Amino acid sequence: MRREFHKSVCSPSVRGPASRKQVVARANWGAPVEFTSAKVLRNREVTPQAHQVFVDVGSLATGYTKPGQFIQAKVDPEGKPGFFAIASPPDVNNQGVLELLVKRQPGSAADAICDLQEGSELKVSPVMGKGFPVDQIPAASFPTVLMFATGSGISPIKAVIESGVLEVSKRKDVRLYYGTKSEDATPYLELIPAWNALGVKVNLVHSGDSKNYVQDAFSKDPKKLEDPASVGVLLVGQKDMCQAVTGMLKEQGVQQIMLNF
Structure with a gap:
């Protein structure tokens, strides 16, 4: 299985979207993954091939407890997700915002996320992985x-x-x-x-x-x-x-x- 890993910074104080649509899919290894709607708060190009994207994931952010954990994300509900390591540190105030560093890869979920405007929706998984012990x-x-x-x-x-x-x-x-x-x-x-x-x-x-x-x-x-x-x-x-x-x-x-x- 090939994983896409990408990055991020600090969490602004913003509340999560009022409603979140859920889509159940399966990760590449076969386990079911529930995807929830999230909102792009900020998206800026930091290098010619990478974007810093702040995503409001609401209560899903409470699952982020150790640096090194990641989420799956995609724009097309039926498409293949990318795997993105979280770049911001865990937020003890649980503001619901995660920062991702997304590297462009033509035809991938990452490329589609790089093109999203502020306020756009995407689909995200719960926070996953054990992080760094x-x-x-x-x-x-x-x-x-x-x-x-x-x-x-x-x-x-x-x-x-x-x-x-x-x-x-x-x-x-x-x-x-x-x-x-x-x-x-x-x-x-x-x-x-x-x-x-x-x-x-x-x-x-x-x-x-x-x-x-x-x-x-x-x-x-x-x-x-x-x-x-x-x-x-x-x-x-x-x-x-x-x-x-x-x-x-x-x-x-x-x-x-x-x-x-």
Whole structure:
């Protein structure tokens, strides 16, 4: 099964739509999924190929409790949904708004969502997935956390950073290796100074024509891992990158490598 993952930011204080139509469909793995009407509150292009979309999902947002969870969404009720990681952190005030980072893919649900105007409706599933089990890497035992993301895979990592669940100030070394094609193709570029200020050392990696990838940046990083047993890892992005990084980390003795699904 191929999953589409995409991203988002903060929740404005807006109430959910008054009425929500429901459609029952089946996910690709066969389990029934109930789709509910939701409303686009804001949609803006953040790179030539990606949109930041705020969606009012109403009470469905209460199911979002851990960064790394996702929803399915589509415009055509009979069409195939896309899978979108939630980019905004869980909202303790339950305002009902989720932020998605949606990467254009011609002919897909993602492309149709990118074209929606403010006030348009789409169909969304309940919040799904286990998210990142960050509670398994407490700051006292895991002073080093490495995060890896490519493209729209930055969505759940953004949610992790902004949620505060990592307790960055209590750790010695928190790094993010974030790969995109170029600076112009980098969603959330404007947020990186704030992430650095929180204590997350962001390593931007632009592949472009140089063919320099996230795994290459990590392998060349002069800052080595002193105690692999005390390193926690959050990993999301392209399959090749995930496999390469996982291989390098396991060779060094790192065991706590976490995916968000």
